[in-house]
Amino acid sequence: MRAGETGTIAKVCGGDGIVRRLLEMGFAPGAPVRLVSDTGSAGPVIVRVGETRIGIGRGMARRVMVRPALS
Template identity: 45%
Template structure:
């Protein structure tokens, strides 16, 4: 499952970030912001009609991500 598929209020664990090309700057930036394997993530808000952005929470920090950016974050179920 990908972060952009997660519904509002749902939580999961980050499995990995997908690189679309070698040295992918978007994937690198996501990692720098704390989107790293094993980190819990929760969707706190979704734009109306399934649009951009998504508001997600990692730890005590909230981020607004475009759906295309969130699609790079692959998840596993929160146990």
């Protein structure tokens, strides 16, 4: 995804601890998501999940599978 693009969370992958943490932050399948800011190849990404703005590391972000919104 590029900054400003939206989609729907399709799946959250990883071990039990990571999946549980992401679900607690609102990264649940079916939730709307928008990439707010991407700093490039390093550093965190900022996303909006529902009405909440969250910064997460790239490793965690890679665990969230997103279905792009239809144009």
